Amino acid sequence: MIEIIVLGSGNVATHLFKAFSAAEGVNVKQVYNHAEASLDFFKGETKTTSKISELAEADIFLLALKDDVIPQIAEKLSQKNGLIVHTSGSVPLDALSTCTRRGVFYPLQTFSKEKTVDYSQIPFCLETNRVEDLQLLKDLAGKISGKAYEISSQQRKQIHLSAVFVCNFVNHLYAVGEQLCQKGEIPFEILKPLISETAKKIEQASPAAVQTGPAMRNDVSTINTHLELLGSSENRKIYELLTSAIQSFHGKKL
């Protein structure tokens, strides 16, 4: 049985808490948050506290907290015997340097409060300062997911950066698509099968190998029609830059 104390009450804390609670061989002993009111969801499920001084001992202390408070909370846990881990994509392992046993347990996924998540599909990026603790984190990931990767702090930074492109920036392009549909009084529904297929396509193929569209075809007439439609909007800048980026990536020239 792996005993855990979760610190935090946001999306990541809530989703991981649910996953651990449903899993065999994991026990969430306690949930901490500095604001008592945020603990309502966890009350009745396990013990809760808003005081660091009231924290029990555990195998793992999971800091699912905002990036900038991780070092100061970790410092307060420096006397604990358990493994202190954070769940952030962009915070280095060294941010926990006040703790003897430290690690990272970063789930590479986008969490929404309402939407349930299939943990068997989530890659966990793991890192520890002690070799023997890596196995503990692998065991923990194994309880809720099939996929664990050993990833250094530097690699994790690079993964987090990549995630901004394929998740946050992609989502903004979806938002632009919705905005353009609204402008043309077209239901956004009509684009959803295309969005879904575009994501599915790269499960089997390299995205570079399946690039299509006017930029790739060097279809100047369509590109000009589109620029005209976009007028002088912010979206025009995106169209121009991504068209030229696709062409330079694939060695084409307008």
Add this chain to the structure above:
Amino acid sequence: MIEIIVLGSGNVATHLFKAFSAAEGVNVKQVYNHAEASLDFFKGETKTTSKISELAEADIFLLALKDDVIPQIAEKLSQKNGLIVHTSGSVPLDALSTCTRRGVFYPLQTFSKEKTVDYSQIPFCLETNRVEDLQLLKDLAGKISGKAYEISSQQRKQIHLSAVFVCNFVNHLYAVGEQLCQKGEIPFEILKPLISETAKKIEQASPAAVQTGPAMRNDVSTINTHLELLGSSENRKIYELLTSAIQSFHGKKL
């Protein structure tokens, strides 16, 4: 029974041919392409020809051709009694003005030669000059798909533009993600669950409502770390522009 002659032998022609062949109540009488060699796939399945003069009569002539040859091929069909339709997202209905009965049958999807397509998930954008012909195209779409939309040429232009954002540009961001992974010696596999979830998320919610990430949180420290990692690459320009676009879309300021 709707009788069709398909003109063209590219991705769209091939996929539609397969879908019509598998459907009840549709008969592809003939496939035309100017290059005899491109007809190999269709031989044995139906009649083929590389000569316009050898085309039979049919209910519908489906021009799944490159945008710029559509008007000249349509002109050669002006004596036919059937409905002349093209399958392009960006060519207006008027490009077929030499034909008495004209229409558009635009499947809004990204087609790859190798990958099979679930037609029940593809929206067809339909347009005709005669009201009575619209029903014929609805019937045809109904044979292979549940989704048909009546869309004007102007709206179709706008949809095609939106599709460039949510499909072609999104795919390029996937390619950038893969490139960044390669640079960090990280398997691109690790990003795929995130890509899939990002696309699934907007099936239920408006993309604008589920925007996340450093730009949205105005997380200057993470943004600066990312810009540093990107150096002076083309990808840095994309990062800067999309970060500022997200902030101006959502009324935030750095």
